[in-house]
Amino acid sequence: MSNTPSAARSDAATGNGRERSATSELTAAQRRAVAELIRVSPVADELGRRFADAGHELHLVGGSVRDALLGRLGEDLDFTTSALPEETQRLLQGWAEAIWTTGIEFGTIGAARRGLRLEITTFRAEAYDRVTRNPIVQYGTNLQDDLQRRDFTVNAMAVSLPDHRFSDPYGGLADLAAKRLRTPGTPHDSFADDPLRMLRAARFAAQLRFTVAPEVVTAMTAMAKDLSRITAERIRDEFTKLMTGADPVAGLRLLVDTGLADQFLPELSGLRLEIDEHAQHKDVYEHTLTVIRNAMSLEEDGPDLVLRMAALMHDIGKPATKLVGPDGRVSFHHHEVVGARLTRQRMKALRYPKDVINDVTELVALHLRFYGYGRGEWTDSAVRRYVTDAGPLLARLHKLTRSDCTTRNRRKAAALAADYDALEERIARLQAEEDLAKVRPDLDGNAIMELLGIPPGPLVGQAWRHLKELRLERGPLEHDDAIAELLRWAAERGITPPA
CATH class of the missing domain: 3.30.460.10 (Beta Polymerase, domain 2)
Incomplete structure (x- = not known):
């Protein structure tokens, strides 16, 4: 100088x-x-x-x-x-x-x-x-x-x-x-007294956008294993506050960099080793953090824990499904199925409420369903199934799917966005014609029992599901057509309706 x-x-x-x-x-x-x-x-x-x-x-x-x-x-x-x-x-x-x-x-x-x-x-x-x-x-x-x-x-x-x-x-x-986080005494003494304070440091980094002092980060790294002394419920509560903070990505990075994530969410750290098949980011870990940010930008009424957790967990099935083909390309076939199972296991271990676990798991399982729509292969039946399977999670599924598009290729990103716009327009058109959120067979259980002359039992459920499949496949049926389909189904199973 x-x-x-x-x-x-x-x-x-x-x-x-x-x-x-x-x-x-x-x-x-x-x-x-x-x-x-x-x-x-x-x-x-x-x-x-x-x-x-x-x-x-x-x-x-x-x-x-x-x-x-x-x-x-x-x-x-x-x-x-x-x-x-x-x-x-x-x-x-x-x-x-x-x-x-x-x-x-x-x-x-x-x-x-x-x-x-x-x-x-x-x-x-x-x-x-x-x-x-x-x-x-x-x-x-x-x-x-x-x-x-x-x-x-x-x-x-x-x-x-x-x-x-x-x-x-x-x-x-x-x-x-x-905007700096330090401890009144030495970080080692503070964290030895209460290891949850290490997780709280990451939470404050997310909630308040504070920078954690280097000596505090050093102590967190050295003492990460002490987090095992803390109950799952208390870890869950701090982690939830982190995930619903103003900048959860900053908190997540701190958890991974210090090794704290390995103590209660090792799947997150594991993503750093898995190269994304589209090569749009350095690895799946970076892709995941980008998806979280994208999802946050689509929130309408404040932090949405279910959406953010689904964004966090949507690709955790990739490490277990990674496959390198003869041409060197990497694939992760059915990682959404494996990811849904791992998501359920991890969130149960952290003692999340059952409804939160179910919603996040379902979103992880469904997050790939949209891909392929742009090839023009989806019938109205496929659209109905998409809406029916998503149920009350449809709005969140829209946001998660859009957030998952992180490619740097502008042309590809624009094409995916256009495809999803078209899908949402098609859903709106079908919903205007029929209430897709409440798709039911054209005949209810009572009508099935009366027409076939059978008592309540498994057979009624089988007939009901058959008619629902037809409803999804073909849309609403005329009453006489629905009866004819039921009688055809019954005849194939040797069921003779009353005269």
């Missing part, structure tokens, strides 16, 4: 620019915090005065302070206090509209007041056994020790009530302005 006066002036100007930018960010954060605190102060200050009058400290703390600084404080407020839980409960009596004590064994009392949900926890200075994540609860004696035990510096700030004194012993405000 040149040591000329002009270079020195340039460096100084750049440095001053960074300082001005940082100062501007801090000032903006402080303004946002003031506005948010004014919004909740009628309740927060009332509560603070009650505790102060009883000789106790009360501080708004943790995520509540962070969110106030970000201008996104919600209706849930977290407090810490010098009062023991029983004293907290006494102070809330007659003031709170409701009180709950489900967290009292951890020093937490909950309350509701004027539409706000409050959680008040006694100063903590607990240690962890570092075998499970269960804390050995020990009450602390001061605010600084309480803040030191928290996961990240941006969550280790407090506002005292009712005087609004700001405490930031670990530089959380500067980290918040820099």
